[in-house]
Amino acid sequence: MKARCLLGLLALAACQPQSQRLLLLDLQLSDPIALDATAEPWHAAGYTVEYRRFYPHLTRDDLRRYRGVVLLGGAEPERSSDALSAGDLALLGEWVGRGGVVVFGYAGDGEGFLDRWVMNRWLASQGSGIVIGDYALRDTTLRPAGALESQPYAEPAEGTGLRDPGVAPFPFGRNHGLLVSRQEQVLARTSAAAFVYPPGQPAAARRGAAVTAASRVGDGLVLVA
Numbered sequence: 001m002k003a004r005c006l007l008g009l010l011a012l013a014a015c016q017p018q019s020q021r022l023l024l025l026d027l028q029l030s031d032p033i034a035l036d037a038t039a040e041p042w043h044a045a046g047y048t049v050e051y052r053r054f055y056p057h058l059t060r061d062d063l064r065r066y067r068g069v070v071l072l073g074g075a076e077p078e079r080s081s082d083a084l085s086a087g088d089l090a091l092l093g094e095w096v097g098r099g100g101v102v103v104f105g106y107a108g109d110g111e112g113f114l115d116r117w118v119m120n121r122w123l124a125s126q127g128s129g130i131v132i133g134d135y136a137l138r139d140t141t142l143r144p145a146g147a148l149e150s151q152p153y154a155e156p157a158e159g160t161g162l163r164d165p166g167v168a169p170f171p172f173g174r175n176h177g178l179l180v181s182r183q184e185q186v187l188a189r190t191s192a193a194a195f196v197y198p199p200g201q202p203a204a205a206r207r208g209a210a211v212t213a214a215s216r217v218g219d220g221l222v223l224v225a
Contacts, residue, residue, distance in 0.1 A: 021048045023066040025056040027074030027082040027115065028107070038070065038105075056082050058091040068101040073115035075107045084118045092122065096220030103223045108136050108174045116176070123222070128215040129181030130224050135196035136174050137206055153191040154211050177209035178224060187223075188212040 022042050026035060032051055039049040050066075058069070071088075074081035092102055106116050116132045123130050139153060154175075177196065180186055189208045197203045212225040 020046060021050065021066050021068075023062055023069045024049055024051040024072075025058070025069065026051070026053070026072040027056050027084065028072065029053055029056065029082060030072075035072075038072075057085055058088050058095075060091065063091065063094060063098065063100075066100075068103070069095065070103040070105065073104065073106040073112050073119065075111040076114040078111040078113065084115050089118070089122050093126065096126065096217040096222060099219035101221045101223070103225070105225055106132060106176075108176050110136070119224075123224070126217045126222065128217055128222050129185060130213050130215055130222070131179040132224065133177040133179060133196075133209075135176060135198055137177055137190050137194045137209060137211070138197060138203075139191055139194045153194075154188045155191075157186045157189050157210075175211045175225075177206050178211060178213045180210055180213050185213045185215050186210040187214055188225075 024035060024039060030053075032053065035051060039051070042049050062069070071092075074083045076083045095102055104119055106112055106119065108116075120132055123132075175190070177190070177194075178186075188211050190206065190211050192207045194206045194209055195203045196206050212223070214221060214223040
């Protein structure tokens with residue numbers, strides 16, 4: 001799973017919902033300790049983060065109770081987990097229609113194909129202009145200290161308000177490249193050395209590929225990372 005703390009920081013910078021209550025759902029049913037890095041930036045900003053571990057699906061009451069939801073995708077079919085349901089997708093549509101904020105973090109690099117496939121179709125149905133790519137980004141030139149494998153690095157995109165002259169590129173885990181309809185949707189990009197390795201094909205460069213992007217959908221906001 002990608003750097004969850006950064007996911008929270010980028011999401012928080014991209015949207016400032018009026019409500020101070022955030023719902024966190026993880027279709028892999030992770031231990032709450034494993035999600036501390038995801039919740040911490042929101043806690044620091046004064047939000048109440050509520051993690052519903054054993055029922056990671058949206059309910060109609062959630063539409064009233066929360067303004068924002070961070071939804072972490074499952075690992076199916078490659079590994080056993082829960083998965084997005086038709087009910088989730090229907091409520092997500094209502095969520096953004098009411099001005100809500102949806103942050104979707106997906107599993108990658110060999111797992112989570114089902115939820116990426118489902119979410120891509122939901123993103124298309126909402127006219128978001130964001131597509132999660134098929135292949136995991138790789139980078140053999142940079143490796144964070146202590147990592148068993150090299151990981152793509154990322155940095156905030158130009159013009160997002162997230163850049164700082166003192167911020168160096170940072171490891172961002174096993175992301176897939178995002179395809180966007182407008183470059184201003186991009187919040188973070190991978191390094192110049194990133195590439196993908198489609199099965200049975202030669203490596204293909206993905207210099208500066210988008211790894212985090214946001215889109216206004218109706219009165220709401222969707223962020224994918």
